[in-house]
Amino acid sequence: MKGLVAYFSASGTTKKVAERLSVLTNFDSCEITPKIPYTTNDLNWMDKNSRSSVEMKNKSSRPEILKGDIDVNIYDTILLGFPIWWYVAPTIINTFLESYDFKGKTIILFATSGGSGFGKTIDSLKISLTDDTCIKEGKIFNGNLNDKDLITWLKSLNLYMEEQK
Numbered sequence: 001m002k003g004l005v006a007y008f009s010a011s012g013t014t015k016k017v018a019e020r021l022s023v024l025t026n027f028d029s030c031e032i033t034p035k036i037p038y039t040t041n042d043l044n045w046m047d048k049n050s051r052s053s054v055e056m057k058n059k060s061s062r063p064e065i066l067k068g069d070i071d072v073n074i075y076d077t078i079l080l081g082f083p084i085w086w087y088v089a090p091t092i093i094n095t096f097l098e099s100y101d102f103k104g105k106t107i108i109l110f111a112t113s114g115g116s117g118f119g120k121t122i123d124s125l126k127i128s129l130t131d132d133t134c135i136k137e138g139k140i141f142n143g144n145l146n147d148k149d150l151i152t153w154l155k156s157l158n159l160y161m162e163e164q165k
Contacts, residue, residue: 002074003027003159007081008092010038010052014112017141018081020150021110026161027079032096035064045085056086059124062095072100077159081110084140087119097128108157109138116140 005022008031009015015031022029042051055061072078080096082089089111107129109121118137125135139153154160 001076003077003079004030004070004072004075005079005081006030006032006070006096008032008034008083008090008096009081010043010083010090014081014083016145017110017112017150018079020145020147021079021081021154024147024150024154024161025079025159027077027159028075030068030070032082032092033066033068034092035066052085052090055091056088059091061091062098063090063092065092065095065099067099070100072102072105076106078102078105078107079110079138079159080107081112084111084113084116084118084121087116088121088124093125094128097125102133103130104132106134106136108136110153111138111140113140113142115142 003025005018005025005027007014007018009018018029038051044050045053047053055063082093111118117140122135122137129135151160
């Protein structure tokens with residue numbers, strides 16, 4: 001099986017999880033990079049006029065991404081990570097899903113959050129996929145990252161690979 005860890009990380013937290021998952025699964029890694037990077041002010045969820053607040057209010061918002069040289073056709077399984085914003089994935093994840101063909105792929109979600117769950121994330125992302133894409137709710141990582149939690153989750157998915165020494 002060939003896999004990919006694709007992730008969007010606004011503050012670096014999700015990136016740390018994604019990097020460990022890539023090592024523990026021996027999957028390739030791909031960062032979902034916004035064409036216009038988010039600033040601290042953009043991410044201020046308490047400001048109703050901040051960029052992230054405006055994007056999340058408009059479910060048809062599709063922030064532009066820098067499209068890399070990734071060929072999703074070669075992957076069977078994609079671990080897709082992001083921070084939870086307003087109980088769902090940021091709309092930049094929809095941009096990513098609409099930028100590539102995931103027909104026949106399995107997408108397993110992981111997210112970082114200070115306390116929120118996945119909420120209606122699956123529903124908000126399914127609109128960006130074809131019916132023949134399998135998307136599964138995975139795991140929310142809160143607080144401190146530790147390999148034990150990551151490995152336990154990956155073993156439950158049969159994706160854990162012993163690290164190469």
